[in-house]
Amino acid sequence: MKLLEERIEKDGIVIGTDILKVDMFLNHQIDTVLLDEIGKEFYRLFKDKKVDKILTVEASGIAIAVAAARYFEVPVVFAKKSSHKYIDSDIYTVECYSYTHGSTYTMGVSKKYLPDNSDILIIDDFLAGGNASRALLNIAKQANCRVNGIGVVIEKGFQPGGKELRDAGYDLRSLAIVESMSEDGISFRHDEA
Amino acid sequence: MKLLEERIEKDGIVIGTDILKVDMFLNHQIDTVLLDEIGKEFYRLFKDKKVDKILTVEASGIAIAVAAARYFEVPVVFAKKSSHKYIDSDIYTVECYSYTHGSTYTMGVSKKYLPDNSDILIIDDFLAGGNASRALLNIAKQANCRVNGIGVVIEKGFQPGGKELRDAGYDLRSLAIVESMSEDGISFRHDEA
Numbered sequence: 001m002k003l004l005e006e007r008i009e010k011d012g013i014v015i016g017t018d019i020l021k022v023d024m025f026l027n028h029q030i031d032t033v034l035l036d037e038i039g040k041e042f043y044r045l046f047k048d049k050k051v052d053k054i055l056t057v058e059a060s061g062i063a064i065a066v067a068a069a070r071y072f073e074v075p076v077v078f079a080k081k082s083s084h085k086y087i088d089s090d091i092y093t094v095e096c097y098s099y100t101h102g103s104t105y106t107m108g109v110s111k112k113y114l115p116d117n118s119d120i121l122i123i124d125d126f127l128a129g130g131n132a133s134r135a136l137l138n139i140a141k142q143a144n145c146r147v148n149g150i151g152v153v154i155e156k157g158f159q160p161g162g163k164e165l166r167d168a169g170y171d172l173r174s175l176a177i178v179e180s181m182s183e184d185g186i187s188f189r190h191d192e193a
Numbered sequence: 194m195k196l197l198e199e200r201i202e203k204d205g206i207v208i209g210t211d212i213l214k215v216d217m218f219l220n221h222q223i224d225t226v227l228l229d230e231i232g233k234e235f236y237r238l239f240k241d242k243k244v245d246k247i248l249t250v251e252a253s254g255i256a257i258a259v260a261a262a263r264y265f266e267v268p269v270v271f272a273k274k275s276s277h278k279y280i281d282s283d284i285y286t287v288e289c290y291s292y293t294h295g296s297t298y299t300m301g302v303s304k305k306y307l308p309d310n311s312d313i314l315i316i317d318d319f320l321a322g323g324n325a326s327r328a329l330l331n332i333a334k335q336a337n338c339r340v341n342g343i344g345v346v347i348e349k350g351f352q353p354g355g356k357e358l359r360d361a362g363y364d365l366r367s368l369a370i371v372e373s374m375s376e377d378g379i380s381f382r383h384d385e386a
Contacts, residue, residue: 029246029306030255030269032262053222059252062223063269066256069225076223076256083276113222 001041001175005188007034008154014181018156026125026153027060038175039067042123042151045173046072049148050119053077055136057107057124064153065123072121077114079107079139092142096135099128107135114143127152127174130161137170154178157189194234194368198381200227201347207374211349219318219346220253231368232260235316235344238366239265242341243312246270248329250300250317257346258316265314270307272300272332285335289328292321300328307336320345320367323354330363347371350382 011024025031051072056065057079065076083105091108098105114120122136133150140147147170155162155174165172177189204217218224244265249258250272258269276298284301291298307313315329326343333340340363348355348367358365370382 023303023306028271028273028303030259030262030271032259032266032268035259036263059255059271059273062252062255063259066223066225066228066259069223070229073225075225078221078223078252080221080252110216110221113216 001038003034003037004153004176007031008176008178009186012186014183014186017180017182020154020156020178020181020186022125022154026064030063035063035067038064038153039069039071041175042068042121042173043071046121046149046151046171049121049171051121051148052118053114054121054123055079055109055114055140056122057081057132057136060125061123064125068121068123068151075113077109079109079136081105081107092139094135094138094142096131098131107132107139109139109143111143114140114145116144118143118145120145120147122147122150123152124150125153126156127154127161127165127172128156128159130159130164133161133165149173151175194231196227196230197346197369200224201369201371202379205379207376207379210373210375213347213349213371213374213379215318215347219257223256228256228260231257231346232262232264234368235261235314235366236264239314239342239344239364242314242364244314244341245311246307247314247316248272248302248307248333249315250274250325250329253318254316257318261314261316261344268306270302272302272329274298274300285332287328287331287335289324291324300325300332302332302336304336307333307338309337311336311338313338313340315340315343316345317343318346319349320347320354320358320365321349321352323352323357326354326358342366344368 013021069076093108150172152174155177157177179187179189206214262269286301343365345367348370350370372380372382
């Protein structure tokens with residue numbers, strides 16, 4: 001998505017060779033015009049899929065999932081993060097390790113919002129190692145739901161998550177795939193966009 | 194807002210006399226059609242105010258702030274919550290006690306996203322004691338910004354936050370004000386809606 005790549009080049013901040021901060025327009029301040037274009041693009045990419053609900057995880061996935069859900073005209077369900085384990089039997093949970101925070105948290109979704117046999121589109125802001133996506137896939141599997149697509153705004157193509165999910169057969173679409181980055185600049189991959 | 198009150202009556206879950214769960218359509222699953230109506234209503238209420246940015250706090254404020262921001266055509270800035278204190282000098286911070294979680298967290302906003310002299314609209318999902326709103330007001334004050342309005346989806350009118358903010362002169366608008374509630378039902382106040 002050219003508009004997004006241009007925005008990442010203009011306002012993204014690269015720290016070292018691994019951290020890309022997009023706080024200026026996506027993860028702290030949100031450019032609502034760009035956000036709407038992102039939602040529209042996810043709809044263009046997945047509109048032929050059956051989608052009953054869009055599943056994401058708090059906090060930075062919420063705005064993106066809502067922007068897409070407006071076009072699909074479906075509800076969003078966002079997994080909640082907790083540092084403690086749930087004991088509530090009405091919640092699907094999975095443990096997830098966050099490289100960003102260097103800690104493990106429990107991701108949880110109330111069972112009643114993922115009815116058996118639903119068709120799900122997973123949406124998230126970043127894909128790197130793929131831990132968050134795998135956690136959401138795990139929850140969808142517990143709920144006996146089909147995941148008909150995974151939409152990611154920014155994929156770090158130099159990390160293994162994207163390849164692993166594609167190899168596993170998921171229809172993963174990333175609006176921007178960073179091939180490599182440094183403080184001197186960012187290069188994008190286009191063959192899988 | 195009649196549509197919202199009807200939805201709270203239909204799908205809100207009251208626990209005791211103090212807890213109102215709206216996980217079905219706002220805080221875990223999000224009804225994107227209702228969300229758009231909420232955004233439109235905030236625009237109707239505050240459209241004559243100067244608004245450069247909408248300020249909210251993660252996670253459940255994000256979807257609502259974004260829904261309103263689409264109508265105002267301005268960016269959203271969401272404060273981040275952290276259990277540790279920031280030492281970064283580029284961030285405005287304030288301590289906030291959450292009754293919901295029974296713990297204190299640090300709310301932070303990067304200075305660069307709240308430029309001096311900006312006109313701010315604060316948006317949040319719930320107002321009860323008013324701690325989160327006061328924390329956002331504190332951050333806006335540190336940033337030397339004007340808060341031209343505070344928009345809340347659900348106010349617990351039997352708690353003191355709303356009266357305190359109105360008495361302090363803020364233009365606070367709540368889309369639904371719960372006068373009292375129990376497991377038998379919910380009554381709404383309409384005089385300040």
